[in-house]
Amino acid sequence: MGMSINTNQGAILAAVAAQRASTMMDEAMTRLSTGKRLNSAKDDPGALQVALRMEAEINGLSTALKNANDAQAAIDTGESALGEVHTLLLRMRELAVQASTDTSTTADRSALNTEISALETEINRIGTSTTWGGTQLLDGTYSAGKPITFQIGPRSGNTLAFSMGYLQATSAAGAQGTLGLTSDVTTRTKASAYIGTIDGAISIISSRRGSFGAVSNRLDSTIANLTNMKANIETAKGQIVDTDFATETAKLARAQILMQAATAMLAQANASKSQTLKLINT
Numbered sequence: 001m002g003m004s005i006n007t008n009q010g011a012i013l014a015a016v017a018a019q020r021a022s023t024m025m026d027e028a029m030t031r032l033s034t035g036k037r038l039n040s041a042k043d044d045p046g047a048l049q050v051a052l053r054m055e056a057e058i059n060g061l062s063t064a065l066k067n068a069n070d071a072q073a074a075i076d077t078g079e080s081a082l083g084e085v086h087t088l089l090l091r092m093r094e095l096a097v098q099a100s101t102d103t104s105t106t107a108d109r110s111a112l113n114t115e116i117s118a119l120e121t122e123i124n125r126i127g128t129s130t131t132w133g134g135t136q137l138l139d140g141t142y143s144a145g146k147p148i149t150f151q152i153g154p155r156s157g158n159t160l161a162f163s164m165g166y167l168q169a170t171s172a173a174g175a176q177g178t179l180g181l182t183s184d185v186t187t188r189t190k191a192s193a194y195i196g197t198i199d200g201a202i203s204i205i206s207s208r209r210g211s212f213g214a215v216s217n218r219l220d221s222t223i224a225n226l227t228n229m230k231a232n233i234e235t236a237k238g239q240i241v242d243t244d245f246a247t248e249t250a251k252l253a254r255a256q257i258l259m260q261a262a263t264a265m266l267a268q269a270n271a272s273k274s275q276t277l278k279l280i281n282t
Helices: 009-034 045-099 106-129 188-241 245-281
Strands: 148-151 159-162
Touching (some): 045 148, 045 188, 106 188, 159 188
């Protein structure tokens, strides 16, 4: 190769090497400083698309997990209200049994009937006032044919529907929670009949509490599954987008060495052209 001044091939190649080393060093420093391997789409377009899809699913799972916890809290609130009604019914049965014996006088039965009437009123009040976050639970708003629906997954259709039913003391007895109570123990015959009515009401409430408990248990499994799914997807996403500090630290050290070498060779290449002047000066 001839000697020339206009084109310094060594300097050009050294400058290119220095530029590549600088780009490598900048990339490594960016990844080390942010902790992320993907800082822009150009870093890895394919991986970025996968990471964004995972991020959307993680966000959906987080919200679904909150929804499931809220749903369980609402279900447990309704079941607790039914538990209190259970306590009231047991007390009412006790009063009815007391009124069924002929050792109770008319005045005694009247007093017992007054308490029973008050307890029936309280059952109705529980039905109309039991709420969760402003949502009525036991007033029939979410009964058969119009159940309450909870979104418990990240995708459309991931729902759970449940009929909360009614809680009404004096309406005709029904499986949805109407109890058919009559509030009348003023005679021995009526009091005896009332025991059977109370037993029917206790059976209805027991069945409703069982339904509430079954859904709450189901939500336990739902919450556990959502938690596991979220954790696994977060781990997978981290493997795609997070910086491998061992790799990037090694890359940074390599880039720094290459930069120093390229800079030194660029200076050497520039200096080498001065040798051409000796041909002119001789």
